Amino acid sequence: MLEILRPAEYADFRSAALSIFGRLDGDAAVEAFGLDDLLTPSADLDDPRPVLAFLEAQGYHGARTDVLGRFALTGPLPPWGALPAQRRVLAGFTVDTTRFAIPGPIPGSDAVLDIPGAGVVVVADPLAAGRAADEADDYLTVIDPTTAPTTVLATEPLVNDFRADLLARTHLGIAAEILGVCDRLLDDAVAYAGTRRQFGRTIGSYQAVQHILAWAAAERYQLACLFDHATALASAGTLDPALARAVKAMAGRVGHAIVQAATQATGAISFTWEYSVNRLHRRVLTLDAVAGSSADLIAAIGREIRSGDEYPELLDLADLT
Secondary structure, eight states, X not given: OGGGGSOHHHHHHHHHHHHHHTTOOHHHHHHHHTXXXXXSTTOOOSOOHHHHHHHHHHHHHTOOOSHHHHHTTOSOOOOOOOOOTTSEEEEEEESSSSXXXXXXXXXXXXXXXXXXXXXEEEEESHHHHXXXXXXXXXXXXXXXXXXSOEEEEEOHHHHTXXXXXXXXXXXXXXXXXXXXXXXXXXXXHHHHHHHOEETTEEGGGSHHHHHHHHHHHHHHHHHHHHHHHHHHHHHTTOOOHHHHHHHHHHHHHHHHHHHHHHHHHHGGGGGSTTSHHHHHHHHHHHHHHTTSOHHHXXXXXXXXXHHSSSOOOSOXXXXXX
């Protein structure tokens, strides 16, 4: 149902990516979707919708590619030093004051890290210097640049003019993945409720379970609306860092709410390795922690509103026509 309420062209990209992830993962999925030529540093990516739809499908399948790290580096970048030749370059994203997360299978790749106060640095072969953020899911590798050899690519003054743009792409990409995970959690929970029987009836026939899943679906729809609005603006040439931050903040909050609803609807099986909720729950937790958690971003937005002279409208619906 959600798909028919979303922009048709974006939904087509998403459907194509979902089909590919049903058969492939990693670089094979990226190649089959045709993203390699779009995902190069400083690429002129006029329309980010194919990449965002791909990331949403990746979240739905719990797949692992390095598209998020490559997508963040598209668009204008500072005039940094020469990047290593013949090596793929991925962006790393902050987890806390000393750690960064790098997405995807990354052997033979280098990580570009934006360290406030230090500028942009590159870490060669971060897989060797890091560890998996989640021992059950090797999608994100966490590294501490203070313990790994780094090379400065751009000093802090050069990075300041480009930081907001880079972070905006990061926030939208992560939100796309979380939205995909939320879709999968709800689809699996609804399927389970339609087959699991208690007292001679499927549990999905009980009003209490229906209410849980209906409220979760409403949360997901709110996130999809805000995400689609931000994506439409970005495809029209307006990448709004404040809006992208709000989308990421909502994605983390909605992700946690849907995990809770799916756990309530599916019961004890959700805590076992044999069922999908456990693995998807962990993916939501790790994605929410990257590039600012929902709690931190909401607090930052609140501080800005409190200290400002007026309360900004998050969406101007007149701009949607």
